[in-house]
Amino acid sequence: MSTPHYHHLQQYFSDLITSQQLVSGSKLPSEREIGEQFKFTRVTIRQALKNLEAEGLIYRQNRRGWFVSPAAVIYHPASHLSFNLYVTEQGFSPSTEKLAQQIEPANERIAQLMNIPVGNPVLYLHRRRYIDQRPVLIEKMYINQNLLPGIEEEDLTESLSQILKRKYQQEYRDMDLSFKSTSLPAHAANDLGIAAGQPGLQIERINYTSAKQVLEVDYEFWRHDAVTINIAIRD
Amino acid sequence: MSTPHYHHLQQYFSDLITSQQLVSGSKLPSEREIGEQFKFTRVTIRQALKNLEAEGLIYRQNRRGWFVSPAAVIYHPASHLSFNLYVTEQGFSPSTEKLAQQIEPANERIAQLMNIPVGNPVLYLHRRRYIDQRPVLIEKMYINQNLLPGIEEEDLTESLSQILKRKYQQEYRDMDLSFKSTSLPAHAANDLGIAAGQPGLQIERINYTSAKQVLEVDYEFWRHDAVTINIAIRD
DNA sequence: TAGTGGTCTAGACCACGAA
DNA sequence: TCGTGGTCTAGACCACTAG
Numbered sequence: 461m462s463t464p465h466y467h468h469l470q471q472y473f474s475d476l477i478t479s480q481q482l483v484s485g486s487k488l489p490s491e492r493e494i495g496e497q498f499k500f501t502r503v504t505i506r507q508a509l510k511n512l513e514a515e516g517l518i519y520r521q522n523r524r525g526w527f528v529s530p531a532a533v534i535y536h537p538a539s540h541l542s543f544n545l546y547v548t549e550q551g552f553s554p555s556t557e558k559l560a561q562q563i564e565p566a567n568e569r570i571a572q573l574m575n576i577p578v579g580n581p582v583l584y585l586h587r588r589r590y591i592d593q594r595p596v597l598i599e600k601m602y603i604n605q606n607l608l609p610g611i612e613e614e615d616l617t618e619s620l621s622q623i624l625k626r627k628y629q630q631e632y633r634d635m636d637l638s639f640k641s642t643s644l645p646a647h648a649a650n651d652l653g654i655a656a657g658q659p660g661l662q663i664e665r666i667n668y669t670s671a672k673q674v675l676e677v678d679y680e681f682w683r684h685d686a687v688t689i690n691i692a693i694r695d
Numbered sequence: 696m697s698t699p700h701y702h703h704l705q706q707y708f709s710d711l712i713t714s715q716q717l718v719s720g721s722k723l724p725s726e727r728e729i730g731e732q733f734k735f736t737r738v739t740i741r742q743a744l745k746n747l748e749a750e751g752l753i754y755r756q757n758r759r760g761w762f763v764s765p766a767a768v769i770y771h772p773a774s775h776l777s778f779n780l781y782v783t784e785q786g787f788s789p790s791t792e793k794l795a796q797q798i799e800p801a802n803e804r805i806a807q808l809m810n811i812p813v814g815n816p817v818l819y820l821h822r823r824r825y826i827d828q829r830p831v832l833i834e835k836m837y838i839n840q841n842l843l844p845g846i847e848e849e850d851l852t853e854s855l856s857q858i859l860k861r862k863y864q865q866e867y868r869d870m871d872l873s874f875k876s877t878s879l880p881a882h883a884a885n886d887l888g889i890a891a892g893q894p895g896l897q898i899e900r901i902n903y904t905s906a907k908q909v910l911e912v913d914y915e916f917w918r919h920d921a922v923t924i925n926i927a928i929r930d
Numbered sequence: 931t932a933g934t935g936g937t938c939t940a941g942a943c944c945a946c947g948a949a
Numbered sequence: 950t951c952g953t954g955g956t957c958t959a960g961a962c963c964a965c966t967a968g
Contacts, residue, residue: 725933725934725935726934726935727933727934727935737935741935741936755935757934757935758933758934758935758936759934759935760933760934760935761935890935890936
Protein backbone atom coordinates (compact mmCIF):
# COMPACT_ATOMS: atom_id res chain seq x y z
CA MET A 461 0.00 0.00 0.00
CA SER A 462 2.47 2.62 -1.18
CA THR A 463 -0.03 5.45 -1.71
CA PRO A 464 -3.44 4.94 -0.16
CA HIS A 465 -6.60 4.95 -2.26
CA TYR A 466 -7.99 8.07 -0.66
CA HIS A 467 -4.91 9.91 -1.80
CA HIS A 468 -5.76 9.36 -5.47
CA LEU A 469 -9.32 10.51 -4.88
CA GLN A 470 -8.05 13.56 -3.08
CA GLN A 471 -5.74 14.37 -5.95
CA TYR A 472 -8.56 13.86 -8.44
CA PHE A 473 -10.90 16.36 -6.78
CA SER A 474 -8.08 18.70 -5.88
CA ASP A 475 -7.17 18.90 -9.58
CA LEU A 476 -10.78 19.46 -10.62
CA ILE A 477 -11.02 22.35 -8.19
CA THR A 478 -7.71 24.06 -8.90
CA SER A 479 -8.34 23.77 -12.64
CA GLN A 480 -11.75 25.37 -12.07
CA GLN A 481 -13.63 22.45 -13.62
CA LEU A 482 -15.42 22.46 -10.29
CA VAL A 483 -16.05 26.05 -9.31
CA SER A 484 -16.65 27.70 -5.96
CA GLY A 485 -19.99 26.76 -4.47
CA SER A 486 -20.76 23.83 -6.77
CA LYS A 487 -21.87 20.54 -5.32
CA LEU A 488 -19.83 17.36 -5.46
CA PRO A 489 -21.50 14.06 -6.35
CA SER A 490 -22.88 12.20 -3.35
CA GLU A 491 -20.57 9.90 -1.41
CA ARG A 492 -22.40 6.87 -2.77
CA GLU A 493 -22.11 8.08 -6.34
CA ILE A 494 -18.39 8.66 -5.96
CA GLY A 495 -18.14 5.19 -4.43
CA GLU A 496 -19.81 3.59 -7.44
CA GLN A 497 -17.62 5.45 -9.86
CA PHE A 498 -14.35 4.58 -8.17
CA LYS A 499 -15.28 1.25 -6.59
CA PHE A 500 -14.37 2.31 -3.08
CA THR A 501 -16.43 2.05 0.08
CA ARG A 502 -17.80 5.12 1.77
CA VAL A 503 -15.16 4.95 4.49
CA THR A 504 -12.44 5.56 1.91
CA ILE A 505 -14.42 8.24 0.11
CA ARG A 506 -15.03 10.06 3.36
CA GLN A 507 -11.36 9.92 4.29
CA ALA A 508 -10.54 11.71 1.04
CA LEU A 509 -13.33 14.25 1.48
CA LYS A 510 -12.33 15.02 5.07
CA ASN A 511 -8.75 15.61 3.99
CA LEU A 512 -9.94 18.00 1.29
CA GLU A 513 -12.04 19.72 3.92
CA ALA A 514 -8.98 20.11 6.16
CA GLU A 515 -7.13 21.65 3.22
CA GLY A 516 -9.98 24.12 2.90
CA LEU A 517 -10.94 23.07 -0.63
CA ILE A 518 -14.41 21.76 0.15
CA TYR A 519 -16.94 21.97 2.96
CA ARG A 520 -20.16 20.30 3.94
CA GLN A 521 -23.40 21.76 5.08
CA ASN A 522 -25.44 19.51 7.35
CA ARG A 523 -26.83 16.63 5.30
CA ARG A 524 -27.08 18.56 2.09
CA GLY A 525 -23.81 17.45 0.55
CA TRP A 526 -20.26 18.55 -0.13
CA PHE A 527 -19.49 21.85 -1.84
CA VAL A 528 -16.44 23.60 -3.24
CA SER A 529 -15.20 26.28 -0.83
CA PRO A 530 -15.07 29.90 -1.96
CA ALA A 531 -11.75 31.72 -1.69
CA ALA A 532 -10.88 32.83 1.83
CA VAL A 533 -11.47 36.44 2.71
CA ILE A 534 -8.48 38.36 4.04
CA TYR A 535 -9.05 39.82 7.47
CA HIS A 536 -6.73 42.67 8.35
CA PRO A 537 -7.56 43.52 11.96
CA ALA A 538 -5.14 46.40 12.21
CA SER A 539 -6.92 48.26 9.43
CA HIS A 540 -9.98 48.77 11.65
CA LEU A 541 -12.23 48.14 8.65
CA SER A 542 -15.63 46.70 9.43
CA PHE A 543 -16.57 43.19 8.32
CA ASN A 544 -19.02 44.62 5.80
CA LEU A 545 -16.38 46.85 4.31
CA TYR A 546 -13.50 44.46 3.88
CA VAL A 547 -15.70 41.64 2.63
CA THR A 548 -17.28 43.95 0.07
CA GLU A 549 -13.92 45.35 -1.01
CA GLN A 550 -12.76 41.84 -1.81
CA GLY A 551 -15.67 41.23 -4.11
CA PHE A 552 -17.87 39.20 -1.78
CA SER A 553 -21.28 39.91 -0.39
CA PRO A 554 -21.53 40.15 3.43
CA SER A 555 -24.59 39.91 5.62
CA THR A 556 -25.29 39.75 9.32
CA GLU A 557 -28.00 38.15 11.38
CA LYS A 558 -28.65 38.87 15.03
CA LEU A 559 -29.20 35.66 17.00
CA ALA A 560 -29.53 37.14 20.47
CA GLN A 561 -29.21 40.40 22.32
CA GLN A 562 -29.64 40.82 26.05
CA ILE A 563 -28.38 42.53 29.15
CA GLU A 564 -26.28 40.12 31.17
CA PRO A 565 -24.33 40.17 34.40
CA ALA A 566 -20.62 40.39 33.67
CA ASN A 567 -18.62 37.24 34.36
CA GLU A 568 -15.24 37.43 36.03
CA ARG A 569 -13.12 37.89 32.95
CA ILE A 570 -15.36 40.52 31.41
CA ALA A 571 -15.70 42.38 34.70
CA GLN A 572 -11.97 42.43 35.21
CA LEU A 573 -11.29 43.67 31.70
CA MET A 574 -13.95 46.37 31.88
CA ASN A 575 -12.97 47.32 35.40
CA ILE A 576 -16.50 46.93 36.74
CA PRO A 577 -17.86 44.71 39.53
CA VAL A 578 -18.70 41.10 38.69
CA GLY A 579 -22.42 40.85 38.00
CA ASN A 580 -22.83 44.38 36.73
CA PRO A 581 -24.84 44.54 33.52
CA VAL A 582 -23.16 44.31 30.13
CA LEU A 583 -24.75 44.08 26.72
CA TYR A 584 -24.39 40.64 25.19
CA LEU A 585 -24.69 40.36 21.44
CA HIS A 586 -24.69 37.14 19.46
CA ARG A 587 -24.47 37.36 15.70
CA ARG A 588 -23.99 35.17 12.67
CA ARG A 589 -22.19 36.58 9.68
CA TYR A 590 -22.34 35.39 6.11
CA ILE A 591 -20.16 35.71 3.06
CA ASP A 592 -22.08 35.08 -0.16
CA GLN A 593 -24.92 33.43 1.77
CA ARG A 594 -22.55 31.01 3.49
CA PRO A 595 -22.43 31.31 7.30
CA VAL A 596 -18.75 31.69 8.11
CA LEU A 597 -18.51 33.35 11.49
CA ILE A 598 -20.22 33.30 14.87
CA GLU A 599 -19.62 36.33 17.02
CA LYS A 600 -20.30 36.70 20.73
CA MET A 601 -19.66 40.16 22.06
CA TYR A 602 -19.79 41.80 25.44
CA ILE A 603 -20.24 45.53 25.20
CA ASN A 604 -19.44 48.06 27.90
CA GLN A 605 -22.70 49.95 28.05
CA ASN A 606 -21.34 52.41 30.55
CA LEU A 607 -19.29 53.85 27.73
CA LEU A 608 -22.06 53.55 25.18
CA PRO A 609 -25.37 54.51 26.83
CA GLY A 610 -28.42 53.66 24.75
CA ILE A 611 -26.56 51.38 22.36
CA GLU A 612 -29.11 48.62 22.95
CA GLU A 613 -31.66 50.68 21.03
CA GLU A 614 -29.62 50.69 17.84
CA ASP A 615 -29.99 48.22 14.98
CA LEU A 616 -27.31 45.77 16.03
CA THR A 617 -27.10 43.92 12.77
CA GLU A 618 -25.37 47.04 11.53
CA SER A 619 -21.63 47.52 11.63
CA LEU A 620 -20.69 48.39 15.20
CA SER A 621 -17.88 50.64 14.10
CA GLN A 622 -20.39 52.73 12.14
CA ILE A 623 -22.70 53.04 15.14
CA LEU A 624 -19.73 54.02 17.26
CA LYS A 625 -18.72 56.74 14.86
CA ARG A 626 -22.20 58.08 14.21
CA LYS A 627 -23.70 58.01 17.67
CA TYR A 628 -20.72 58.27 20.01
CA GLN A 629 -17.99 59.89 17.94
CA GLN A 630 -15.77 56.96 18.92
CA GLU A 631 -13.48 54.84 16.81
CA TYR A 632 -11.78 51.52 17.26
CA ARG A 633 -8.19 52.08 18.28
CA ASP A 634 -6.00 49.76 20.26
CA MET A 635 -6.89 46.11 20.45
CA ASP A 636 -5.53 42.88 21.84
CA LEU A 637 -5.92 39.87 19.63
CA SER A 638 -5.53 36.18 20.37
CA PHE A 639 -5.77 33.46 17.72
CA LYS A 640 -6.07 29.75 18.17
CA SER A 641 -6.57 27.06 15.57
CA THR A 642 -8.84 24.49 17.19
CA SER A 643 -12.11 22.71 16.62
CA LEU A 644 -15.28 24.71 16.91
CA PRO A 645 -17.13 24.36 20.19
CA ALA A 646 -20.51 22.65 19.87
CA HIS A 647 -22.53 25.88 20.17
CA ALA A 648 -20.62 27.58 17.35
CA ALA A 649 -20.63 24.54 15.07
CA ASN A 650 -24.36 24.32 15.66
CA ASP A 651 -24.94 27.96 14.79
CA LEU A 652 -22.92 27.48 11.61
CA GLY A 653 -24.94 24.41 10.70
CA ILE A 654 -21.95 22.07 10.61
CA ALA A 655 -21.02 18.92 12.47
CA ALA A 656 -19.30 19.41 15.83
CA GLY A 657 -15.58 18.87 15.90
CA GLN A 658 -14.81 20.60 12.62
CA PRO A 659 -11.58 22.58 12.58
CA GLY A 660 -11.99 26.27 13.10
CA LEU A 661 -10.28 29.47 14.10
CA GLN A 662 -11.05 31.12 17.41
CA ILE A 663 -10.31 34.76 18.02
CA GLU A 664 -10.57 36.80 21.19
CA ARG A 665 -10.47 40.51 20.53
CA ILE A 666 -10.44 43.24 23.16
CA ASN A 667 -11.21 46.71 21.86
CA TYR A 668 -10.09 49.79 23.75
CA THR A 669 -11.11 53.41 23.59
CA SER A 670 -8.49 56.08 23.07
CA ALA A 671 -8.56 56.47 26.85
CA LYS A 672 -7.57 52.79 27.19
CA GLN A 673 -10.94 51.70 28.51
CA VAL A 674 -12.35 48.38 27.35
CA LEU A 675 -15.14 49.14 24.93
CA GLU A 676 -15.99 45.61 23.98
CA VAL A 677 -14.78 42.02 24.19
CA ASP A 678 -15.39 39.91 21.14
CA TYR A 679 -15.22 36.15 20.62
CA GLU A 680 -15.19 35.05 17.02
CA PHE A 681 -15.56 31.50 15.75
CA TRP A 682 -14.63 31.18 12.08
CA ARG A 683 -14.92 28.33 9.64
CA HIS A 684 -11.26 27.58 9.18
CA ASP A 685 -11.42 27.75 5.38
CA ALA A 686 -13.15 31.12 5.27
CA VAL A 687 -10.41 33.46 6.40
CA THR A 688 -6.74 34.38 6.21
CA ILE A 689 -5.39 36.87 8.72
CA ASN A 690 -2.87 39.51 7.72
CA ILE A 691 -1.15 41.81 10.13
CA ALA A 692 1.55 44.40 9.59
CA ILE A 693 3.72 45.15 12.58
CA ARG A 694 5.27 48.58 12.53
CA ASP A 695 7.13 49.71 15.61
CA MET B 696 -29.27 8.16 18.33
CA SER B 697 -29.59 11.30 20.42
CA THR B 698 -25.94 11.64 21.41
CA PRO B 699 -23.52 9.48 19.47
CA HIS B 700 -21.30 6.94 21.18
CA TYR B 701 -18.08 8.71 20.31
CA HIS B 702 -19.36 11.73 22.16
CA HIS B 703 -19.40 9.86 25.46
CA LEU B 704 -15.90 8.58 24.85
CA GLN B 705 -14.75 12.08 24.01
CA GLN B 706 -16.26 13.40 27.19
CA TYR B 707 -14.66 10.62 29.20
CA PHE B 708 -11.13 11.36 28.01
CA SER B 709 -11.70 15.09 28.00
CA ASP B 710 -12.62 14.88 31.70
CA LEU B 711 -9.60 12.72 32.49
CA ILE B 712 -7.34 15.29 30.88
CA THR B 713 -8.85 18.46 32.29
CA SER B 714 -8.91 16.91 35.76
CA GLN B 715 -5.23 16.02 35.29
CA GLN B 716 -5.77 12.32 35.87
CA LEU B 717 -4.11 12.03 32.50
CA VAL B 718 -1.24 14.49 32.41
CA SER B 719 0.57 16.15 29.53
CA GLY B 720 2.67 13.70 27.56
CA SER B 721 1.18 10.51 28.97
CA LYS B 722 0.05 7.76 26.64
CA LEU B 723 -3.55 6.71 26.17
CA PRO B 724 -4.47 3.02 26.04
CA SER B 725 -4.33 1.54 22.55
CA GLU B 726 -7.38 1.83 20.33
CA ARG B 727 -8.04 -1.88 20.69
CA GLU B 728 -7.82 -1.71 24.47
CA ILE B 729 -10.26 1.18 24.59
CA GLY B 730 -12.52 -0.80 22.29
CA GLU B 731 -12.55 -3.80 24.61
CA GLN B 732 -13.25 -1.65 27.62
CA PHE B 733 -16.16 0.23 26.06
CA LYS B 734 -17.43 -2.39 23.62
CA PHE B 735 -17.11 -0.15 20.59
CA THR B 736 -15.41 -0.87 17.29
CA ARG B 737 -12.26 0.92 16.31
CA VAL B 738 -14.12 3.19 13.90
CA THR B 739 -16.05 4.70 16.78
CA ILE B 740 -12.98 4.93 19.01
CA ARG B 741 -11.05 6.69 16.29
CA GLN B 742 -13.85 9.17 15.69
CA ALA B 743 -13.63 10.18 19.34
CA LEU B 744 -9.84 10.35 19.30
CA LYS B 745 -9.79 12.44 16.13
CA ASN B 746 -12.23 14.89 17.65
CA LEU B 747 -10.06 15.19 20.74
CA GLU B 748 -7.12 15.77 18.45
CA ALA B 749 -9.00 18.56 16.67
CA GLU B 750 -9.71 20.12 20.06
CA GLY B 751 -5.99 20.04 20.73
CA LEU B 752 -6.24 17.77 23.78
CA ILE B 753 -4.35 14.80 22.37
CA TYR B 754 -2.02 14.05 19.48
CA ARG B 755 -0.54 11.00 17.80
CA GLN B 756 2.99 10.30 16.78
CA ASN B 757 3.42 7.90 13.88
CA ARG B 758 2.35 4.43 14.95
CA ARG B 759 3.44 4.86 18.53
CA GLY B 760 0.11 5.76 20.01
CA TRP B 761 -1.96 8.66 21.28
CA PHE B 762 -0.60 11.11 23.84
CA VAL B 763 -1.94 13.99 25.90
CA SER B 764 -0.95 17.33 24.38
CA PRO B 765 1.13 19.77 26.40
CA ALA B 766 -0.25 23.28 26.91
CA ALA B 767 0.12 25.53 23.88
CA VAL B 768 2.93 28.03 23.91
CA ILE B 769 1.99 31.67 23.40
CA TYR B 770 3.67 33.26 20.41
CA HIS B 771 3.76 37.03 20.52
CA PRO B 772 5.28 38.05 17.19
CA ALA B 773 5.27 41.75 17.91
CA SER B 774 7.55 41.26 20.90
CA HIS B 775 10.44 40.27 18.60
CA LEU B 776 11.48 37.62 21.09
CA SER B 777 13.25 34.61 19.67
CA PHE B 778 11.65 31.16 19.75
CA ASN B 779 14.20 30.01 22.31
CA LEU B 780 13.46 32.92 24.57
CA TYR B 781 9.68 32.88 24.62
CA VAL B 782 9.47 29.12 24.91
CA THR B 783 11.92 29.15 27.82
CA GLU B 784 10.12 32.03 29.52
CA GLN B 785 6.92 30.00 29.51
CA GLY B 786 8.57 27.11 31.29
CA PHE B 787 9.17 24.82 28.33
CA SER B 788 12.37 23.53 26.85
CA PRO B 789 13.07 24.53 23.23
CA SER B 790 15.48 22.98 20.77
CA THR B 791 16.26 23.37 17.10
CA GLU B 792 17.51 21.00 14.44
CA LYS B 793 18.82 22.05 11.06
CA LEU B 794 17.38 19.85 8.30
CA ALA B 795 18.89 21.63 5.30
CA GLN B 796 20.90 24.68 4.38
CA GLN B 797 21.83 25.67 0.86
CA ILE B 798 22.25 28.51 -1.56
CA GLU B 799 19.28 28.59 -3.91
CA PRO B 800 18.13 30.70 -6.84
CA ALA B 801 15.34 33.02 -5.75
CA ASN B 802 11.87 32.17 -7.02
CA GLU B 803 9.55 34.87 -8.26
CA ARG B 804 7.92 35.76 -4.99
CA ILE B 805 11.17 35.87 -3.04
CA ALA B 806 12.91 37.85 -5.76
CA GLN B 807 10.13 40.38 -5.89
CA LEU B 808 10.07 40.82 -2.14
CA MET B 809 13.83 41.17 -1.87
CA ASN B 810 14.01 43.38 -4.92
CA ILE B 811 16.60 41.17 -6.64
CA PRO B 812 16.51 39.41 -10.02
CA VAL B 813 14.78 36.04 -10.19
CA GLY B 814 17.41 33.31 -9.94
CA ASN B 815 19.84 35.32 -7.85
CA PRO B 816 21.20 33.35 -4.91
CA VAL B 817 19.45 33.38 -1.56
CA LEU B 818 20.21 31.33 1.50
CA TYR B 819 17.60 28.65 2.15
CA LEU B 820 17.31 27.30 5.64
CA HIS B 821 15.09 24.44 6.73
CA ARG B 822 14.71 23.77 10.43
CA ARG B 823 12.68 21.69 12.81
CA ARG B 824 11.91 23.12 16.24
CA TYR B 825 10.93 21.24 19.35
CA ILE B 826 9.18 22.06 22.57
CA ASP B 827 9.94 19.56 25.34
CA GLN B 828 11.25 17.05 22.78
CA ARG B 829 8.07 17.22 20.72
CA PRO B 830 8.53 18.50 17.15
CA VAL B 831 6.02 21.32 16.82
CA LEU B 832 7.19 23.54 14.01
CA ILE B 833 8.79 23.29 10.59
CA GLU B 834 10.47 26.44 9.34
CA LYS B 835 11.55 27.23 5.80
CA MET B 836 13.39 30.49 5.48
CA TYR B 837 14.82 32.48 2.62
CA ILE B 838 17.52 34.86 3.77
CA ASN B 839 18.75 37.90 1.89
CA GLN B 840 22.47 37.26 1.91
CA ASN B 841 23.22 40.56 0.26
CA LEU B 842 22.28 42.20 3.53
CA LEU B 843 24.00 39.55 5.66
CA PRO B 844 27.28 38.59 3.99
CA GLY B 845 28.90 35.52 5.50
CA ILE B 846 25.81 34.40 7.39
CA GLU B 847 26.06 30.92 5.89
CA GLU B 848 29.17 30.33 8.02
CA GLU B 849 27.30 30.80 11.27
CA ASP B 850 25.75 28.05 13.37
CA LEU B 851 22.25 28.22 11.98
CA THR B 852 20.61 26.17 14.67
CA GLU B 853 21.15 29.23 16.82
CA SER B 854 18.59 31.96 17.19
CA LEU B 855 18.74 34.10 14.06
CA SER B 856 17.90 37.24 15.95
CA GLN B 857 20.96 36.69 18.14
CA ILE B 858 23.21 36.22 15.12
CA LEU B 859 21.76 39.36 13.62
CA LYS B 860 22.46 41.36 16.72
CA ARG B 861 25.93 39.98 17.37
CA LYS B 862 27.37 39.89 13.87
CA TYR B 863 25.46 42.54 11.97
CA GLN B 864 24.20 44.92 14.65
CA GLN B 865 20.74 44.45 13.15
CA GLU B 866 17.43 43.80 14.86
CA TYR B 867 14.06 42.58 13.72
CA ARG B 868 11.76 45.52 13.21
CA ASP B 869 8.79 45.72 10.92
CA MET B 870 7.19 42.53 9.74
CA ASP B 871 4.24 41.39 7.68
CA LEU B 872 2.42 38.38 9.03
CA SER B 873 -0.13 36.13 7.40
CA PHE B 874 -1.92 33.30 9.24
CA LYS B 875 -4.00 30.52 7.81
CA SER B 876 -5.57 27.57 9.59
CA THR B 877 -5.31 24.67 7.17
CA SER B 878 -3.97 21.15 6.96
CA LEU B 879 -0.24 20.67 6.91
CA PRO B 880 1.26 20.07 3.48
CA ALA B 881 2.74 16.60 3.04
CA HIS B 882 6.35 17.76 3.38
CA ALA B 883 5.70 19.49 6.68
CA ALA B 884 3.58 16.67 8.12
CA ASN B 885 6.34 14.30 7.17
CA ASP B 886 9.02 16.38 8.86
CA LEU B 887 6.87 16.49 11.99
CA GLY B 888 6.39 12.74 11.90
CA ILE B 889 2.61 12.90 11.69
CA ALA B 890 0.04 11.67 9.19
CA ALA B 891 -0.62 13.96 6.23
CA GLY B 892 -3.83 15.94 6.37
CA GLN B 893 -3.63 16.88 10.04
CA PRO B 894 -4.85 20.35 10.88
CA GLY B 895 -2.13 22.93 11.26
CA LEU B 896 -1.33 26.60 11.29
CA GLN B 897 0.62 28.16 8.45
CA ILE B 898 2.41 31.46 8.86
CA GLU B 899 4.19 33.58 6.31
CA ARG B 900 6.42 36.19 7.90
CA ILE B 901 8.35 38.87 6.06
CA ASN B 902 11.02 40.58 8.12
CA TYR B 903 12.28 44.02 7.20
CA THR B 904 15.36 45.99 8.17
CA SER B 905 14.97 49.46 9.60
CA ALA B 906 15.62 50.68 6.04
CA LYS B 907 12.55 48.69 4.86
CA GLN B 908 14.57 46.11 3.01
CA VAL B 909 13.46 42.50 3.16
CA LEU B 910 15.86 40.66 5.41
CA GLU B 911 14.19 37.30 5.36
CA VAL B 912 11.01 35.50 4.35
CA ASP B 913 9.86 32.79 6.69
CA TYR B 914 7.30 30.01 6.24
CA GLU B 915 6.25 28.31 9.44
CA PHE B 916 4.15 25.15 9.72
CA TRP B 917 2.92 24.58 13.24
CA ARG B 918 1.10 21.71 14.86
CA HIS B 919 -2.25 23.35 15.45
CA ASP B 920 -2.35 22.40 19.12
CA ALA B 921 1.10 23.74 19.93
CA VAL B 922 0.59 27.47 19.70
CA THR B 923 -1.66 30.42 20.47
CA ILE B 924 -0.90 33.73 18.82
CA ASN B 925 -1.25 37.01 20.68
CA ILE B 926 -0.90 40.41 19.12
CA ALA B 927 -1.39 43.85 20.54
CA ILE B 928 -2.30 46.54 18.06
CA ARG B 929 -1.34 50.03 19.14
CA ASP B 930 -1.76 52.85 16.67
C1' DT C 931 8.32 -10.53 16.75
C1' DA C 932 4.46 -8.41 18.88
C1' DG C 933 1.80 -4.41 19.11
C1' DT C 934 0.49 -0.01 17.29
C1' DG C 935 -1.99 2.98 14.32
C1' DG C 936 -3.25 3.35 9.06
C1' DT C 937 -6.18 1.74 5.58
C1' DC C 938 -10.06 -0.69 3.78
C1' DT C 939 -14.29 -3.83 2.89
C1' DA C 940 -19.31 -4.64 2.90
C1' DG C 941 -22.61 -3.99 4.83
C1' DA C 942 -26.51 -1.49 8.25
C1' DC C 943 -29.65 1.94 10.37
C1' DC C 944 -30.57 6.80 11.73
C1' DA C 945 -31.63 11.91 11.36
C1' DC C 946 -32.20 15.59 8.68
C1' DG C 947 -33.15 18.27 4.32
C1' DA C 948 -35.56 19.04 0.13
C1' DA C 949 -39.36 18.45 -2.65
C1' DT D 950 -41.09 10.35 0.70
C1' DC D 951 -36.44 9.89 -0.84
C1' DG D 952 -31.67 11.08 -0.91
C1' DT D 953 -28.06 12.91 1.81
C1' DG D 954 -24.52 12.67 5.16
C1' DG D 955 -23.81 10.80 10.21
C1' DT D 956 -22.96 6.87 12.86
C1' DC D 957 -21.72 2.16 13.63
C1' DT D 958 -20.58 -3.05 13.33
C1' DA D 959 -17.27 -6.83 12.63
C1' DG D 960 -14.17 -7.96 10.63
C1' DA D 961 -9.24 -7.79 7.60
C1' DC D 962 -4.47 -6.79 6.12
C1' DC D 963 -0.53 -3.47 5.92
C1' DA D 964 3.44 -0.52 7.58
C1' DC D 965 5.94 0.97 11.01
C1' DT D 966 7.89 1.06 15.94
C1' DA D 967 9.71 -0.91 19.89
C1' DG D 968 11.81 -4.39 22.36
